[in-house]
Amino acid sequence: MLNLILKRIAAAFFVFIGATFFTYGMMMFAPGDAALEIAIARYGGHDRVDGATIEWIKKKEGLDKPFLYQYCHWLKRVVVLDLGISLVREEPVWQLIYTRFARTFELALSAIVIALLIAVPIGILGGVKQGSWMDSMGVTIAVIGVSMPNYWLGLVLIILFSVKLKLLPVFGYGDWRHMVMPAITLGTALTAYTTRILRSAIIETLQSDYLIALRARGISNRLVLGKHILKNALIPVVTVVGLEFGMILEGAVITETVFAWPGIGDLMVTAVSDRDYPLIQGLVLFTAMVFVLINFLVDVVYRYLDPRIRLS
Amino acid sequence: MKQKLIFYVLLLIFLSTTTYTDSVCFASEPDELIIAKPFGPSVEVPDPAKGYNGWYMNEAGVTETLFVLDFDMNLKPWLAESFKNISPLIWEIKLKQGVRFHDNTLMDASAVKWSVNRIIDEKSKVFNKRIQGLLNIKTIAVKNDYTLTFETHKPNAAFLYDLTSPGTGIISPMSNERKIYGTGPFILEKVVPKVKMIVRRFDNYWMGKPKLARVYLNIARNPTTRMLAFEGGQVDVAVNFPENDAKRINLRKGAKIVHKPTNRLCFFFVRIADGPLADIRVRMAVNYAIDRKQIVDAVLAGIGGEVSASVFPKILPWNNRNLQPYLYNPDKASELLTEAGAKDNNGDGILEINGRPLLLNIWTYEERASLKPVLELVQMQLQKIGIATKLKVTRKGSPINYAMKKGEVHLGLQMWNVALQGDPDYFISNIFTSNAVANFMGYRNQELDALAKKGKITFDQKKRKEIYDRIQEIIFNELPVIVLFHKSMVSALYNHVENYEIHPSEKYLLTSRLCRK
Numbered sequence: 001m002l003n004l005i006l007k008r009i010a011a012a013f014f015v016f017i018g019a020t021f022f023t024y025g026m027m028m029f030a031p032g033d034a035a036l037e038i039a040i041a042r043y044g045g046h047d048r049v050d051g052a053t054i055e056w057i058k059k060k061e062g063l064d065k066p067f068l069y070q071y072c073h074w075l076k077r078v079v080v081l082d083l084g085i086s087l088v089r090e091e092p093v094w095q096l097i098y099t100r101f102a103r104t105f106e107l108a109l110s111a112i113v114i115a116l117l118i119a120v121p122i123g124i125l126g127g128v129k130q131g132s133w134m135d136s137m138g139v140t141i142a143v144i145g146v147s148m149p150n151y152w153l154g155l156v157l158i159i160l161f162s163v164k165l166k167l168l169p170v171f172g173y174g175d176w177r178h179m180v181m182p183a184i185t186l187g188t189a190l191t192a193y194t195t196r197i198l199r200s201a202i203i204e205t206l207q208s209d210y211l212i213a214l215r216a217r218g219i220s221n222r223l224v225l226g227k228h229i230l231k232n233a234l235i236p237v238v239t240v241v242g243l244e245f246g247m248i249l250e251g252a253v254i255t256e257t258v259f260a261w262p263g264i265g266d267l268m269v270t271a272v273s274d275r276d277y278p279l280i281q282g283l284v285l286f287t288a289m290v291f292v293l294i295n296f297l298v299d300v301v302y303r304y305l306d307p308r309i310r311l312s
Numbered sequence: 313m314k315q316k317l318i319f320y321v322l323l324l325i326f327l328s329t330t331t332y333t334d335s336v337c338f339a340s341e342p343d344e345l346i347i348a349k350p351f352g353p354s355v356e357v358p359d360p361a362k363g364y365n366g367w368y369m370n371e372a373g374v375t376e377t378l379f380v381l382d383f384d385m386n387l388k389p390w391l392a393e394s395f396k397n398i399s400p401l402i403w404e405i406k407l408k409q410g411v412r413f414h415d416n417t418l419m420d421a422s423a424v425k426w427s428v429n430r431i432i433d434e435k436s437k438v439f440n441k442r443i444q445g446l447l448n449i450k451t452i453a454v455k456n457d458y459t460l461t462f463e464t465h466k467p468n469a470a471f472l473y474d475l476t477s478p479g480t481g482i483i484s485p486m487s488n489e490r491k492i493y494g495t496g497p498f499i500l501e502k503v504v505p506k507v508k509m510i511v512r513r514f515d516n517y518w519m520g521k522p523k524l525a526r527v528y529l530n531i532a533r534n535p536t537t538r539m540l541a542f543e544g545g546q547v548d549v550a551v552n553f554p555e556n557d558a559k560r561i562n563l564r565k566g567a568k569i570v571h572k573p574t575n576r577l578c579f580f581f582v583r584i585a586d587g588p589l590a591d592i593r594v595r596m597a598v599n600y601a602i603d604r605k606q607i608v609d610a611v612l613a614g615i616g617g618e619v620s621a622s623v624f625p626k627i628l629p630w631n632n633r634n635l636q637p638y639l640y641n642p643d644k645a646s647e648l649l650t651e652a653g654a655k656d657n658n659g660d661g662i663l664e665i666n667g668r669p670l671l672l673n674i675w676t677y678e679e680r681a682s683l684k685p686v687l688e689l690v691q692m693q694l695q696k697i698g699i700a701t702k703l704k705v706t707r708k709g710s711p712i713n714y715a716m717k718k719g720e721v722h723l724g725l726q727m728w729n730v731a732l733q734g735d736p737d738y739f740i741s742n743i744f745t746s747n748a749v750a751n752f753m754g755y756r757n758q759e760l761d762a763l764a765k766k767g768k769i770t771f772d773q774k775k776r777k778e779i780y781d782r783i784q785e786i787i788f789n790e791l792p793v794i795v796l797f798h799k800s801m802v803s804a805l806y807n808h809v810e811n812y813e814i815h816p817s818e819k820y821l822l823t824s825r826l827c828r829k
Contacts, residue, residue, distance in 0.1 A: 032710030040709050042363050043442045050742055051749035056441045089354055090362055096354070099505065155536065163544040170541035171348075171532045173507045260532035262506035273679075273707055 004299060012292040016285060021071065023284045027277060028067045034275045035063050041088040041274035061087055074281055083285070084278035088271075093282035096267065101286065103173065104256070104263035108248045110179055111187030112241060118187075119194035120237075126195065127202025127233070128225065138195055145192025154185040154258035171260035182259040186252060190244050197240050201233035208232075235305050242298035246291060343525040345809065345828060347821070348538040348547040352531035354505045357490060361431040361438035366478035372511050372529055373522075373822035374414075375481030375494035378405060378424070379472050381734040381817050385575075385628050387472055391419065391482055391495060393458075397771055400467035401450075407458040411518040413484035414493040414500075421454040427482045428452060443479045446733070447471070467769040469776060473735035478819055497522040497824035506531060511822065523811075523827035535681070542567075542804050548828070549812060551821070553804040555616035555682075561804045569804055572814040573618040573625050575731045576799040578686065580674075581716060581724040584792055585754020588670055589722050593652040595791040598672075598723075599638050600645035601697045602690055608797050611685045617797035622784045623730055623739065625798040627816045630736040630777065632784040637795075645697045656698055663698035671700040675715065676725035677708035683725050686796070690725075716752040724752065727799060734817060736780045740764050744783070744792060755792035 028034075035058035039049040042057075058064050062073065077084055083093035126138035161181060162170040172178050205211070206229065214224050253265030264283070271279040351368070358365035360375045369375040380390040389395065391411060396404040411419040429452060430436045432444040450463045464471060474480075484493035492500055497519065498511035509529040513522045530547060532538045535554045542550035542561070553561070558569040582589050582598075589595050608617040618625065621635035654663040654670055663670040674690065676683040684705055691701045706712060715721040730739040743750045744757075745764050760783055767779040787793065801814045811825040 032707075032714055036713075037709050039442075049442070049749075050445060052445050053441050054749065088363070091355055155540070158537070158540050158544075162546065163540055166544060170544050170546055171537050172530060173504065257534050258537060260507075260530075260534065260537055262504075266506070266533070 004296075008292065008296045008299075012289070015288050015292060019284050019288045020075075020281055023280060024071045024074070024277070025067065027272075027275060027280060028070070030275075032275075034058075034277075035061070037273075037275040038063075038087045041270070041276070042090070057087075070277075074278065078285070083282040086271075086276055086279045088274045088276045088279070093278050096279065097264070097282050097286050100262065100264040100267045101290075103261065104249065104252050104265065107179065107182055107186060107252060107255070107261060107263060108245065110183035111190065111248055112245070113187075114183050115187040115190035115194055116241070119191045119198060123195045123198025123237075124202060124225075124230070126199040127206065130203055135199070138199060142192040142195045142199075145188045145195075148188060150185055150189070150254045151258060153188055154181065154255060157181045157185060158258070171258075173260075173262050178259075178261075182255050182261050185258070186248055186255045190241070190248065193244065194237055194240055197236050198233055201236045202229060205229045205232045231305055235302065238298055238301050238305065242294050245294050249287070249290075341525070342828065343523070344527065345524055345549065345826070346528045346530060346547045347549040347551060348530050348532050348541050349551040349821075350531070350533050350535070350538070352506060352509055352529065353503050356503050356505060357492060358500075358503060359438050359487075359492060360481035360483065360494075361436075361440050361443070361479055363440075366481050367819065368509065369481055369492070369494065369496075369500070370478035370819055371821035372500070372509050372527075373496040373498040373824070374492065374500045374511060375478070375483060376496045377476050377478065377480050378407075378482065379475045381473075381476055381815075381819070383813060383815060385731075385734055385816055387476070387734060391424075392475075395472060398461070400769065400771065401464050403462045403464075403471055404455070405460055405462065407460070408518065409458055411495050412516045413486070413495055414514055415484050415486045416516060417484055417486060417493075419482065419484075419495055420457050421460045423485055424482055425452045425454055425460060426485045428480060431479065440479055443477060446474045446477060446738075447480070467771075469768055469771050470733065470735035470737045473733040476733050476817075476819070496822075498527065498822060501526070517824055519824050522824035524822075527822055527826075529822075539804070545806075548809050549803060549805040551801075551803050553802045555611075555613040555802055558613055558615055558802055558804065567804060567806050569615070569802060570812065570814060571615045571800045571802040572816060573627055573798045573800045574814075574816045574818055575625055575628065575729045576727055576818070577620070577623055577625070577730045578617065578683075578725070578727045578796045578799055579623070580794040580796070581712075581726060581753050582792055582794055583716050583719060583722045583724075583753055584790075586719045587722050588665060588672065591652050592790065593648045594654075594665075594670075595794070597645040597648040597652070597697065598694065598699065599791060599794050600641045600648070601693050601699070602638075602794070602796065603640040603693055604637065604796055605640070606693075607686055607689050610689060611682055612797075612800070616682070616800050616802055618800060619797045620795055621788060623787060623793065623795055624736060624780075624784065625730070625816065628731055628734070628736075630731070630780050632781040632788075634781070635784060635788050642693075642697050649697065649699075654698070661695075661698060662700045669700055670698065671702060672722040673702050673704070673715075673720060674723040674725065675704045675706060675712045675721045677712060678705050679708045680727050682799075683727060687725055713750070713752045717754075719754075723794070729818070731817070736783075737764070737767055740767070740780070740783055744787060753792045755790075757786060757790065760786050 035054045039054050039057050043049055086093050086096055122138040126135040129135055158170050161168045168177050168180055252263055253269060256263045256265040268283055271283060353365055353368045358368055360366035360369045376391055378392040380388050382388045391408055393406045393408045398404050413419055430438055431440045432449055448465045448468060450465045453461045455461055482495060487493045497514055497517045499514045501512045502510040508531060512526045515521055538550040539554050539557050541547045561567050562569045582595055584590055604619040608614060619637050621637040622632050624631040649663060654665045656663050674687060676687050687703050691703055694701055712724045716724050741764050742748050745761050746756045763779050763783050767776055770776045805812055808829045810827050810829055
């Protein structure tokens with residue numbers, strides 16, 4: 001385990017450096033005037049910015065310095081855990097990311113829970129009772145779920161549950177009622193995907209020879225399903241959920257827009273269009289960290305589910 | 313089993329269609345309102361001096377400025393009682409007495425000095441470069457408890473207008489990083505960043521007790537989301553309502569749509585230094601080929617914009633009333649093009665000038681949803697007179713500006729607020745003068761340069777009006793920009809909301825008069 005942790009930390013270091021360096025480079029060499037973009041975003045529009053303000057921002061924020069100097073200067077601060085101040089919002093980057101990410105995380109986690117609650121039983125039933133009407137229903141749900149764009153689904157849910165039935169708030173952030181529709185919207189594609197993967201994995205596992213041996217030893221079907229088939233079939237599901245977490249963060253941009261959810265999605269999009277370098281860098285660093293952590297957790301779960309991985 | 317499933321599906325469809333009535337369930341109390349708006353603060357304590365916070369605090373009725381623009385866009389003293397222009401550089405401002413901050417302390421000259429100083433002092437934590445440049449103050453002196461003098465570095469005839477800038481909202485010296493005490497009708501109760509602002513009544517408000525006890529300003533950037541929240545009866549007012557849904561709401565019992573033109577101008581920057589539009593006849597032809605009314609009707613449902621002749625809207629006192637909008641006249645446009653030497657030599661429907669097809673690169677940005685359909689309509693209208701177009705939708709800001717400066721873009725569609733402070737100078741000086749930072753068109757006009765310079769230092773408002781009238785006339789004739797329309801602000805509200813009025817400057821929203829029946 002210690003070995004795995006050390007390997008992951010070493011890999012993380014290169015991921016962080018690589019990701020932040022390339023992002024910084026891409027932003028620096030993107031066409032246009034960074035100082036102008038920052039001024040426009042900070043003061044609310046092009047119609048609010050004059051030449052003197054643009055020049056001042058350029059000088060004050062060091063945008064007139066060479067790329068490498070700027071990157072190293074940023075890196076030096078990161079080493080002492082200072083992500084800097086947002087150029088547009090003029091607030092500490094860490095604070096902005098932390099608040100927003102916590103909300104997106106909350107949403108993503110709910111989406112995953114909903115997805116698993118729906119996908120696991122449907123996937124198991126579909127796999128075990130292959131060809132039955134339940135299987136057909138599961139496959140249909142999976143196809144519909146994958147095909148529906150988040151934006152459209154979100155609006156349909158709002159029209160149904162908020163405008164017509166008046167059961168849930170259209171938008172906002174606060175109690176559980178605000179969470180229901182965004183989580184369903186975000187989790188639908190994952191539900192569909194997980195259902196398909198789990199179903200296939202179960203069908204594949206059911207064809208394994210060791211099941212015949214288990215049954216020959218007189219082990220009950222329930223135990224075979226619960227302890228052996230499911231445990232094996234969960235390995236690809238863990239991979240998918242791990243990988244899909246990234247997709248969920250990406251999908252959150254649209255879901256958050258529809259439901260006015262104050263998460264990290266909107267912050268990511270606006271940071272890039274505003275050329276808010278410290279914020280972009282902070283977000284890249286943070287997202288990379290989250291991905292490294294998720295991959296690590298997936299590895300740990302693998303080791304629990306499949307002893308062969310532990311041995312190798 | 314299958315039958316059961318079909319039954320439940322049918323039940324769900326039935327419920328969803330039959331429960332829809334005109335009755336609405338408001339979350340707000342009898343003396344409260346919930347308003348959905350597109351933007352809001354991203355911090356818990358929005359200091360008005362920082363970035364865009366001043367606008368949010370001003371709209372929410374928390375902070376107020378020394379001067380305001382009334383609903384007809386006239387300058388009016390607000391926290392100030394009166395003013396005197398001692399010399400071109402010195403302004404004496406007398407404050408209203410009896411104005412209290414939300415911490416119940418009295419507003420006096422030293423509090424105002426402190427409040428303004430913190431914005432313009434480079435060492436201050438809330439230094440605002442934009443406002444510093446705008447006010448250009450050298451010194452602020454307290455003459456007595458209720459009188460101060462402001463000395464500017466350079467003569468600035470727009471100084472009082474600049475003091476309407478929401479960033480200059482006056483706050484109590486007792487304000488700190490945890491609490492902001494303004495003078496407005498509402499006290500800031502709570503901000504959930506990017507979610508909502510909650511304000512409550514300030515009983516000691518100098519204009520009398522506000523009618524509403526509490527207002528929730530809920531933030532939803534997506535216009536469709538605001539529209540659905542309104543339709544679901546979850547908000548009493550939806551600001552910036554999608555124009556194409558407005559008609560439907562107007563037909564609904566108990567709800568209505570209000571709209572008013574604002575200072576926001578939809579226009580084309582025209583690259584006139586080089587390329588096909590360097591010829592005034594081609595520019596003029598493009599101008600006549602654009603059917604502005606069709607654009608407003610098709611894209612903004614006929615209510616989202618007001619066709620205009622001048623860069624300044626009719627609601628602005630600075631508007632040159634003698635100018636009449638260019639009327640759609642494709643025949644005249646074709647005549648002008650022929651005069652300019654354009655001819656369809658190869659019969660492909662596209663005109664050629666000097667052997668080259670008349671092709672215009674037209675760009676806009678994606679951040680404003682209505683700009684793209686405007687562009688597509690213009691493309692269709694120009695095609696009718698034989699002008700080919702290549703459209704591009706990009707990010708706002710520098711991509712278009714730089715491409716236009718290089719001559720790669722011939723027309724750049726924009727939407728700008730043309731009189732942020734209610735004064736005409738800012739827009740003119742920043743766009744049309746030869747050295748202006750936003751003069752991407754390569755436009756040079758010595759008369760205009762001289763007039764803009766004069767306008768800055770002419771303190772007689774009548775004479776200033778003449779100057780800016782002439783400037784508008786020059787722009788109207790030379791077309792460095794092609795004016796399409798001024799955007800109207802559209803809001804949807806239920807009939808129980810009273811005294812809700814749209815302000816053309818988009819600076820003000822909550823007032824002490826706003827109430828519900």
